[in-house]
Structures are given as C-alpha cells and as structure tokens.
Amino acid sequence: MTVLNELHQDHVNLNKLLAVLGNKLEKLKQGEMPNFVLLADAVDYITSYADAYHHPREDQMYDFFKESGCPELDDAIAQCVDEHKQLKKSSTDIIEAVDCILTDAVVPMDQFIAKLERFLDDQIEHLNLEEGTLFPLLDEVANSEQWQALEPELPKIDDPLFGEQQKQRYIDLYSELLRDMQ
Numbered sequence: 001m002t003v004l005n006e007l008h009q010d011h012v013n014l015n016k017l018l019a020v021l022g023n024k025l026e027k028l029k030q031g032e033m034p035n036f037v038l039l040a041d042a043v044d045y046i047t048s049y050a051d052a053y054h055h056p057r058e059d060q061m062y063d064f065f066k067e068s069g070c071p072e073l074d075d076a077i078a079q080c081v082d083e084h085k086q087l088k089k090s091s092t093d094i095i096e097a098v099d100c101i102l103t104d105a106v107v108p109m110d111q112f113i114a115k116l117e118r119f120l121d122d123q124i125e126h127l128n129l130e131e132g133t134l135f136p137l138l139d140e141v142a143n144s145e146q147w148q149a150l151e152p153e154l155p156k157i158d159d160p161l162f163g164e165q166q167k168q169r170y171i172d173l174y175s176e177l178l179r180d181m182q
Helices: 003-029 036-065 071-102 109-141 144-153 168-180
Strands: none
Touching: 003 036, 003 109, 003 144, 036 071, 036 109, 036 144, 071 109
16 A cells, blocks of 8 residues: 555544534534544644654655745745644644533533634545645656655554554544544
8 A cells, every 4th residue: 555545544534424423413503512522632632643653754754845946836835834734733722621621621612613613624624734745746746766765664554543442542433433424
C-alpha cells in the first residue's frame, strides 16, 4: 500500500467518525443529549491519532515535496500545513468543552453546538482540500523514486480505532460506529 493510499484510508476512517459526530450534532440541535463520554472518545481519537500521528506524517511528506517546482502544489502544501495548526486548536477547544460537560461545569449548549459544528466543518473542509487538491497534485508531480525514498522516513503506527486491534479505550466508540453504519 502506498503512502497516499494509507493516508487516504485514514481520511475514509475519519470521515466515518465525522459522520457519527455529525449525527450527534443533529440530535443536539433537536434537544437530545448524546452520550458525552462517546463524544469525548471520538474527539480524543481525532486529536490523539490525527493530530499526533496522521497530520505530522502528512507534514513530513509535504516537507519532502515542497518547492517541487509546481506552484499550485506548493500553495496547497502551505495552506494544508496552516490548516493542521488550526485543526489542532479546534480540537483542543472542543475537548475542553466536552471535558467541562463531563465534569458538570455549566456549558451553554448553544455555544457547545457552535464549537462542535465549527470543529466538524473545519475537519471536513480540510479533508476535502487534501483529497480534492493536494493528493491529486502529489500523485501527478511525484515519481516512484521519490515515494520510495520517502516511505521509510515516515512513522508507522497501528490505528487505535480502525487498526487490526482496537485499543480498549475505543471499544465502545468502535461499537457505536458499527451501529451508526448499519
């Protein structure tokens, strides 16, 4: 499996999780209270895996290909790296809000809904940039020798939610994903 295929599969998995969060957001807007522990697990997964592993892996790949001689690719890479920083802040904001709810702090639900909606919109917009612009440009510009040189440099870890063996802390979240996909 190539680097782009692996990263694309991460995006497919993230989209599944974002769809579940989107369903929770719609229920919140209708006045239903979701399981905030599962919501916290979903956001934690995105933060732990995407922000701590997936995005740094992409950033390392983008660094390898920046100044490729393709201005469109260089611009997309710069935008994407900036978005990774913004996504980390957005993740921190939503985690803090969920933590407040879980510790019974008063959190106005309209503010929480707005944060969750912004978090989801930012994540989806970012995935669309990578899948719709950046990955196709990389596929077009990079050659097989470059991919072979890059691949051993990139870190590899097993995905704690979608990998071969789910981490115990994500078992309930994985079960919820399966239920939502039926």
